[in-house]
């Protein structure tokens with residue numbers, strides 16, 4: 001691919017990032033997707049919308065989130081200086097709230113009376129249920145039956161916040177199937193319902209809109225790093241499920257050639273097994289959930305079940321902009337296994353007193369690997385995308401099982 | 406007969422007979438390949454005017470529980486795109502006039518390769534393609550490939566499709582227009598005949614193509630009512646539910662499956678042939694269509 005003048009111009013007016021993205025939805029939804037695009041464009045141009053959004057980001061979510069120099073991890077790794085972008089300190093414990101505030105305000109502006117969402121780890125479901133409580137909008141969250149089991153604390157949280165949680169038993173009973181059900185709900189309730197997608201996936205304008213709402217992460221890092229070190233970071237690391245925390249961190253730096261970026265997918269039980277979620281490492285382009293992107297599917301185009309210990313990364317697709325950045329060679333995409341992520345989970349917890357989400361632990365595991373090849377004084381920013389409270393049961397069980405083995 | 410020819414001929418004959426047709430949907434390979442072929446072969450003999458064959462997909466986002474289950478059964482029994490083409494080919498060997506339309510989702514088509522897909526489809530004897538998640542905005546590549554191969558691309562018009570979008574949707578439409586009668590997934594809500602009549606009239610203001618109505622039609626009486634105001638009624642979920650109801654405990658076809666499914670299709674076919682009194686104000690519409 002020819003090197004573009006800027007990596008930040010996409011998508012085009014039809015929602016394409018090169019060959020990726022687009023609007024692959026049933027005709028029933030197409031007018032809604034177009035209406036959303038118009039409404040979002042209007043809102044983006046309205047300073048009152050930005051003011052309202054910033055108000056809630058600051059006083060409700062707690063932004064800006066700190067950029068914390070992780071001293072003990074830095075010493076432990078013995079090389080580059082590691083910083084954590086503390087999205088785990090946001091209200092509800094992950095970056096997901098940034099996007100939910102933006103979309104819920106947009107839903108309200110569009111006069112929608114009901115919100116639906118899909119969730120994997122439950123972080124997006126909790127963030128959605130939270131803003132729906134705040135703005136007094138009824139909401140329904142679709143969640144795979146397997147995820148309901150492994151992320152039980154978040155299910156309780158959603159229900160307490162007043163959300164209806166609908167278990168999805170079809171297919172692999174995880175995030176992909178939850179998204180299918182949410183799309184079916186949307187088709188059936190077009191007049192009243194706003195679909196609040198939780199990552200940079202789905203039909204245009206979602207990938208661009210969710211990215212814009214998550215861009216506060218990278219914009220803050222830019223200012224914070226310049227203030228702390230008087231220069232830009234050398235390496236950015238983030239986990240990639242759909243890719244919203246990663247694109248939020250990366251996007252403001254895409255045109256700074258000196259900044260290296262690494263997106264970390266889930267290798268599950270290993271890239272050479274069928275049980276992984278490493279879409280960008282092992283997938284081929286395809287169409288799912290409204291956009292064209294890298295995808296895990298068989299030769300006949302049937303979608304494969306992904307696997308990851310982390311529910312938030314357990315998805316056979318990825319946001320289309322990541323597919324484009326991969327093919328453009330601008331961002332490196334790697335994958336780490338369940339075991340590596342679990343190790344990094346414990347390491348971060350013990351060294352820094354920060355219990356990360358299992359999703360986030362994938363970024364930490366890759367940071368450990370990268371550190372060996374980096375120079376002392378290199379500046380590395382890890383997106384600490386969420387906290388691990390939701391994972392405690394699961395991690396205790398997995399750790400006990402590993403010790404028994 | 407060429408692909409474009411079969412659909413055109415069939416709708417011309419329906420117009421000449423002064424009735425709306427029956428489009429019968431089943432998923433290719435449900436519940437297994439041999440049974441599926443027996444069903445497909447029997448559909449035409451039971452009075453289906455057009456056969457709509459679902460291409461199984463792991464994630465049928467626009468479909469309700471009945472067709473989702475049907476797709477899963479087919480895949481569990483080893484359905485592939487090649488097997489779908491084989492069913493059409495074997496059907497076509499014994500029936501050169503009943504149009505066959507494939508219906509499915511974009512990913513399996515892209516995985517096959519669009520040019521290879523339309524060429525295979527044409528050679529197997531497919532007349533039209535419905536790709537649910539390929540709105541006109543994303544359909545240019547398929548339309549181009551299909552045109553080259555001589556296969557029609559059929560587009561959907563939904564209740565949400567505004568007047569401002571009609572021309573865009575119909576721009577590359579071929580075969581017939583698939584008018585979605587409800588806002589929802591297949592097999593869930595019931596279509597109301599007065600609303601269907603209005604929807605059909607709206608589409609006819611924009612196109613001379615035949616109009617088939619689908620998504621909420623489950624009974625012979627409903628099929629008759631819809632066929633009274635449209636050029637065809639599509640029945641899918643209700644047929645594949647008959648398949649589901651005639652499986653043994655292991656999910657295999659019972660001996661009475663094929664006769665039960667075809668018996669139901671026969672009832673639907675008889676219903677669209679029985680002259681139903683059209684709702685007030687729609688008779689004129691029917692006649693106009695018959696003249697085309």
Ligand SMILES: Cc1ncc(COP(=O)(O)O)c(C=O)c1O
Nearest residue numbers: 123241242243244245312385386
């Ligand atoms: C803490 C956390 N990080 C990351 C992710 C992955 O999502 P994304 O790739 O969109 O940031 C999730 C998703 O649930 C999450 O909860």
